[in-house]
Amino acid sequence: MAKSLNPIFSVSDFIAVVNQTFEYAYPTVEIEGEVASFKVNQSKFIFFDIKDKTGSIGCFMTVWQLRVPIEDGMKVIVSAVPKLTQWGKFSLTVKSVRPSGEGALKKSFELLKTKLGAEGLFAVERKRQLPTIPQHIAVISSTQAAGYADFIKILNDRWGGIKVDIAHVQVQGVSAPDQMIKAIDYFNQLEKLPEVVVIIRGGGSADDLAAFNDELLVRAIAASRIPTLLGVGHETDESLSDLVADVRAATPSNAAQILVPDKEEVVRAVNSQISSLLPRITQIVDQQRQAIRLMLNSAVDSIERTIDERLRKISSMKSLLVQLDPETVLARGYALIRGSVKVGSLIQIETNKDIIKAEVKNVTKK
């Protein structure tokens, strides 16, 4: 009997060779399918099958690797390492799972929203105010993203003198959540903390923005010691990161508008304040001038009244003097008699027109 040219393996060696072949040919595979038989063992290990109409593969992963909630029937994409176990069973060791398609993304979003909402992560009481005008900010974004350029342009147009530290990270894709988490941790561990952390990304599809619904990222934003401002996507996009951030901006440009005032507006307001001062001074000068005029008028009135009063008194005294003048009395027909009132004595009688000498003939007591 001819000797076979095929190598003879031990079982363990063969399993190792198969796994090496897998590792060489498919170091990591991404497989899309529907979740079935999902279960968690000992709160640590997750087992489920990923299947389509005709095939099914067993999957294994740890609880901490599962970043988004999944359940049976949900369409997902798993990123996994194919492996033949020592019992000869083929399975996928899953590194990450992400929902696939609008329905699955929405379902996963709702499940996680309910879970984190129940923990109070989105509560209004947790929200912190941003500084009025920050002097040191941290920005987490991709420096190549359009949203980042918009944010920086608006920021520079509106205000100056701010120290802006940028953490360049991916804001889309499987590794985006971890990079953003690391950036949040980095800024939170600085000796001198920035006053606000701004997370920026432009618009995109639901799948593009899925990173912002990552549970660990949402928790990292919630745990940040530094107040957070999120400017991701468009106004209509709502992510769990939006809900957990202290302040949510509708767009990256809006984030810059929220963060700092517009210097042009500030200059206008300052100049308006100054312009309002001169009329105020003029008004007070006018008021004081009017008060002085009133006082002067009052003084003049008082002097005039006193003079009139004095003139009236003089006039009255003058008419009295006229009445007392003997010539006036004589003019009225009276006579002035001078001399001694004794019988036989000579007296002088003065009338208005004559001076008469007469002798006293008789004196009778009244």
Added chain:
Amino acid sequence: MSLKNKSIQEKTADLTKLVEWFDSEEFTLETALDKFKQAEELAAEIETDLMSLKNEIKVVKQKFDKEA
């Protein structure tokens, strides 16, 4: 702190105080002109600061794409 070293916020606060003085009971015509000149200078300085200050933008060296 000298006026030169003050931040825009501090200068704006100073200007607000000056403007408020014009409506306060401390207002006197004798000092109003001096205060007005001070306010005008401060406003001009704020405008110059605002228009000349640039943001200091720096990408941090730390890499965030490495595995922990």
